[in-house]
Amino acid sequence: MMKKTTRLSDATINRIPLYLRALQELNEKDWYIISSNDLADLVGVQPAQLRKDLSYLGEFGTRGVGYDISHLKNQLSNRIGLTKKWSIAVIGAGRLGQALIRYQEFKKHDLDIRAVFDNDPSKIGKKIESKYILDISEIKNVVEEEGIQIGIITTPAESAQLAAKLLVEAGIKAILNFTPTSIEVPDKVQVRHVDLSVELQILIFKLMRENLIKEYVNG
Amino acid sequence: MMKKTTRLSDATINRIPLYLRALQELNEKDWYIISSNDLADLVGVQPAQLRKDLSYLGEFGTRGVGYDISHLKNQLSNRIGLTKKWSIAVIGAGRLGQALIRYQEFKKHDLDIRAVFDNDPSKIGKKIESKYILDISEIKNVVEEEGIQIGIITTPAESAQLAAKLLVEAGIKAILNFTPTSIEVPDKVQVRHVDLSVELQILIFKLMRENLIKEYVNG
DNA sequence: CTCTGTGAATATATTCACAGCA
DNA sequence: TGCTGTGAATATATTCACAGAG
Numbered sequence: 001m002m003k004k005t006t007r008l009s010d011a012t013i014n015r016i017p018l019y020l021r022a023l024q025e026l027n028e029k030d031w032y033i034i035s036s037n038d039l040a041d042l043v044g045v046q047p048a049q050l051r052k053d054l055s056y057l058g059e060f061g062t063r064g065v066g067y068d069i070s071h072l073k074n075q076l077s078n079r080i081g082l083t084k085k086w087s088i089a090v091i092g093a094g095r096l097g098q099a100l101i102r103y104q105e106f107k108k109h110d111l112d113i114r115a116v117f118d119n120d121p122s123k124i125g126k127k128i129e130s131k132y133i134l135d136i137s138e139i140k141n142v143v144e145e146e147g148i149q150i151g152i153i154t155t156p157a158e159s160a161q162l163a164a165k166l167l168v169e170a171g172i173k174a175i176l177n178f179t180p181t182s183i184e185v186p187d188k189v190q191v192r193h194v195d196l197s198v199e200l201q202i203l204i205f206k207l208m209r210e211n212l213i214k215e216y217v218n219g
Numbered sequence: 220m221m222k223k224t225t226r227l228s229d230a231t232i233n234r235i236p237l238y239l240r241a242l243q244e245l246n247e248k249d250w251y252i253i254s255s256n257d258l259a260d261l262v263g264v265q266p267a268q269l270r271k272d273l274s275y276l277g278e279f280g281t282r283g284v285g286y287d288i289s290h291l292k293n294q295l296s297n298r299i300g301l302t303k304k305w306s307i308a309v310i311g312a313g314r315l316g317q318a319l320i321r322y323q324e325f326k327k328h329d330l331d332i333r334a335v336f337d338n339d340p341s342k343i344g345k346k347i348e349s350k351y352i353l354d355i356s357e358i359k360n361v362v363e364e365e366g367i368q369i370g371i372i373t374t375p376a377e378s379a380q381l382a383a384k385l386l387v388e389a390g391i392k393a394i395l396n397f398t399p400t401s402i403e404v405p406d407k408v409q410v411r412h413v414d415l416s417v418e419l420q421i422l423i424f425k426l427m428r429e430n431l432i433k434e435y436v437n438g
Numbered sequence: 439c440t441c442t443g444t445g446a447a448t449a450t451a452t453t454c455a456c457a458g459c460a
Numbered sequence: 461t462g463c464t465g466t467g468a469a470t471a472t473a474t475t476c477a478c479a480g481a482g
Contacts, residue, residue: 008428011451017420018401025400035463044401048453048466055465063459063464080420081427088419095321099314105376105399105416150422157324173429174422180324181244182237182263190425192418197324199411200307201236201299203369203393206409208300209227210392230473254441267444267475274443282442282481 012053016076018043019050023073035066086111087148089172091163092155093118093126093133096178100152101128114146119159136166143170150174157181231272235295237262238269242292254285305330306367308391310382311374312337312345312352315397319371320347332371334361338378355385362389369393376400383410 022042026034036054040047054060054072057079061067077083088106090097093116100106101113116128117136124135134142142148151167153160157179164183167175174190177183180197241261245253255273259266273279273291276298280286296302307325309316312335319325320332335347336355343354353361361367370386372379376398383402386394393409396402399416 009451013424013428014421016424017414017417020420021399021401021414021417036465037463042401046453048455049451051463051465052452059465061464064462065460066463079427080424082420082423084427086423095314095318099318100415102314103415106419109416109420111416111419149426150419174426176418176422180240182240182261188429190422190429192422194413194415194418195236195240196319196322196413197328197330198236198240199395199413200325200330200369201239201301201328202233203395203409203411204301204305205232205235205299207368207393208298208303209232210407210409228473255443256441265475266441267477268473270441270443271474278443280442283440284482285441 008056012056015043015045015049015053016057016080019053020073020076020080020082023069023076026069027073031069033066034069036061039067082109086150087114087146088112088150088152089115089117089139089143089148089167090152090154091117091136091139091167092153092159092179093120093123093128094154094156097152097154098128100154100178101131113152114148115142117142118155136163139166140170143167143172148172150176152176152178153183154178227275231275234262234264234268234272235276235299238272239292239295239299239301242288242295245288246292250288252285253288255280258286301328305369306333306365307331307369307371308334308336308358308362308367308386309371309373310336310355310358310386311372311378311398312339312342312347313373313375316371316373317347319373319397320350333365333367336361337374355382358385359389362386362391367391369395371395371397372402373397 019039022039036047036051040050058075060072060075088111090101090113097116101116106113116131116133117139118124118133119136123133126133149172151172153163153175155163160177160179160181160183164175164185168185168189173188175185177191177193180195182193183191185191238258241258255266255270259269277294279291279294307330309320309332320335325332335350335352336358337343337352338355342352345352368391370391372382372394374382379396379398379400379402383394383404387404387408392407394404396410396412399414401412402410404410
């Protein structure tokens, strides 16, 4: 019998990986037990928030004691899906794409970049980290053959929609979009959009507001 | 007399740059007028959401007509603070750092990367995009001399906290952290954390849940 | 008539506060 | 006793629905 699939809120889904990251750091430092108070402090959330988030996935703690770091880490890894094998294709072998392909952190988490695509003939056939850069016309074949489930788009903005289209046609169900334009995909395809300019703009917006408030207070 | 500083919610602050991005794209395509319905569609929010968000900043539309794209774009740019000059320092001249320094999109928005720092003697003195890589011991001097307001950290995880400390000591009030570890800074310093592994994990988590639901429905 | 701007209603998310287990 | 897990209370955010401007 399968466990009831409780509906997790997006807010909770976004925080679980943060808990996991903190637990991994603690585990590497050979800590064993941590309370919701201390872990919440580390991540920057309220203890009740942390306990409630975890409670949606199960009961992992011991009352009066706290959480076994290694156990909770393994449980969360498993629930997130990190204990399965995931294969990734990168579309766009520019500077950002190359930086991601060589990003050591992905390897730690068994996130395997299996193929790299571009549409620039001068790049095709060259190697990055033992992987050949392939023409985007091969996306469908390679994704199917290699069982790739996730696509990362690091093309220029004007090619982003084409890249997304090719990935969706190849059967990809999750896309990480690093371009400064949003892409349209069918509802069933998960997209996360990381827009570096937007991140900076949000920072600047907050900075501005701080300054405005200061000016206001000071007359 | 200064306008009342209404408290904007974080959710609203995070969306305004998305509206701005869409408006810029429309403007480049020589569109003039757009309704809240169409703009909301483009950004992927509800029309009422968009109208309410904008209403916190002022009244920009014309009833029965819609929004003047160019005017709204200018208004939002101004409110976010993009019409001021912002200078940026990048700490960490690795692959990701170099990709950001060369990122064309920042230039479009007048976001000016003015200095690059590293602690690797073999990198110091070399040039990236006409900027010399300087030793991190110079952060304070350069930040003060050049009037830099924003720091981007692209060091390895283990150096992130040191980089943050040096930036804060130099008077920086806003930090964009691209490392896979969180940094501690005083409350008044704004931090945004972009963790590429976390982004992928969130995607995987959502993908997993889709699959679970499917398995559940199919028995 | 059309589409904005916005109070009121609803829905979500967070926090409180404490029962219950180790 | 100390800390988790969780309903109930509170706070935040979103959506509805419509008055009012052009």
